[in-house]
Amino acid sequence: MRVLRVYHGGRIEAHRERERALVAAGVDVTLVAPSDWPEATNDDTGADPFRTIELPVKRPGDVNRHAYESRDAIRALIGEVRPDVLDLHEEPFSVAARQWLRVAPKELPVVMYTAQNVDKRFPPPFAQYERAAFRRVTALYPCSRQAASVARGKGFAGELDVLPLGFDETVFFPGEQSLEDELVIALFGRLVPEKGLSDAVRVLALLNELRPTRLVVAGSGPDEAAGRALAASLGVSDSLEIEPWLALGELATTYRRAQVVLIPSRPTETWVEQFGRVIVEAQASGAVVAGYSSGSIPEVAGDPAILTAVGGWADLGDRIARLAADPAEFAARRAAGIELSRERTWSDVAERQTALYER
Incomplete structure (x- = not known):
């Protein structure tokens, strides 16, 4: 299965653990990330077991308002990768999600992340972006039951699976903490x-x-x-x-x-x-x-x-x-x-x- 994942945090080394795990699970992942992001690490993305494509964005660092500079580049990339699924790790009301959803072919299944666990009523045009995303997206994977409840309350009727944020068990494992110590x-x-x-x-x-x-x-x-x-x-x-x-x-x-x-x-x-x-x-x-x-x-x-x-x-x-x-x-x-x-x-x-x- 080929999956094209779009994630603003993809240039941060520690935030690519999900992609590595997906590859280990048998998914052919291509990751798209902004070429400029304030928290980006200077590591070699070529060492990862998946392809990372960097595209220029406007307003780098603004999680929900950053925008990819070229719609044509998005369209060309979807045509090149020919994904079975488009995975948008962006909020439904975000500018970046709006861009990708407008370009994605209607027959392409789209899944999307959300962490929004406050029932906010966004001003235009973000409220319209969110409603359009909920109509278009095949499935959501919120990171909490609260976020899932907010999405349902706003009218999302599609597939929904709560997926927590994970950790790398080779890095985070139990120590030998004792109350005998300080x-x-x-x-x-x-x-x-x-x-x-x-x-x-x-x-x-x-x-x-x-x-x-x-x-x-x-x-x-x-x-x-x-x-x-x-x-x-x-x-x-x-x-x-x-x-x-x-x-x-x-x-x-x-x-x-x-x-x-x-x-x-x-x-x-x-x-x-x-x-x-x-x-x-x-x-x-x-x-x-x-x-x-x-x-x-x-x-x-x-x-x-x-x-x-x-x-x-x-x-x-x-x-x-x-x-x-x-x-x-x-x-x-x-x-x-x-x-x-x-x-x-x-x-x-x-x-x-x-x-x-x-x-």
């Missing part, structure tokens, strides 16, 4: 207010009153200065480590260093946590996930996680403190998280996605 809590991702760095620092201060605790943060963003200032005011600067974005291997090592990984995401008027790739990677690495019951976090983290109401950092800290004092509970939650993660390897996701292509 307690390490970790936070991964963009350092913006809605991701909860300030609440993580408050949890650190609470735990440090009970036992030596370290907060390891991997990420960067505008909230870093405020997080450091709060740590200084609470007297825990020496227990806070903030590292910039890490290479994949270093990231995995950091997961295995932590007994607890925090997901204290706070919803905004226009955003809630859409999936939380960190959750899957953390559980696969043997850490217990602890965070707020917001967006798709409860769905993805499941019963192994410790979840509290949004903003309840004191309650969250208390729950983590009790976990750290109870080796049996820690071991049980850790084992349950590892077991849950086994359903979310890229190999498993690729098998299900291949089955979706074949329907």
Whole structure:
């Protein structure tokens, strides 16, 4: 089966795991990605077991408004590859999806990704793009049940299969975390207010009153200065480590260093946590996930996680403190998280996605 996949993140090395797994599952993949993207890595895409074609875009870095410069190039590529399925890893309301859907032959089956788990009513022309996509697309593969519900609520009546974001089990695997060691809590991702760095620092201060605790943060963003200032005011600067974005291997090592990984995401008027790739990677690495019951976090983290109401950092800290004092509970939650993660390897996701292509 030949599949032409279009994905704005295709120039980011770590984001091509899905394509590699699809090839391993027997799919002939051709990946289309923007030739210019801010987070793109400078690795050799020719080393991958699939062909990557880079096309110039307008507004690189704008996930939902970037546009391919040449409609003729899109048409020519579809004619050259002659795919059995066109797979658009773009939101239904996006400009790029609109471009590809307008050019794709009517007889070509199209499947599409969505993570949109807030029932937004978009202004023109994006609302029209979304409605047209829902009429044209053969199947959707949302990354969460919340996103699936939003799509159904907006009128999508086609095939639908919830496919989680996966992880590479050769990179993310359980460490040897023990409560006998210094307690390490970790936070991964963009350092913006809605991701909860300030609440993580408050949890650190609470735990440090009970036992030596370290907060390891991997990420960067505008909230870093405020997080450091709060740590200084609470007297825990020496227990806070903030590292910039890490290479994949270093990231995995950091997961295995932590007994607890925090997901204290706070919803905004226009955003809630859409999936939380960190959750899957953390559980696969043997850490217990602890965070707020917001967006798709409860769905993805499941019963192994410790979840509290949004903003309840004191309650969250208390729950983590009790976990750290109870080796049996820690071991049980850790084992349950590892077991849950086994359903979310890229190999498993690729098998299900291949089955979706074949329907």
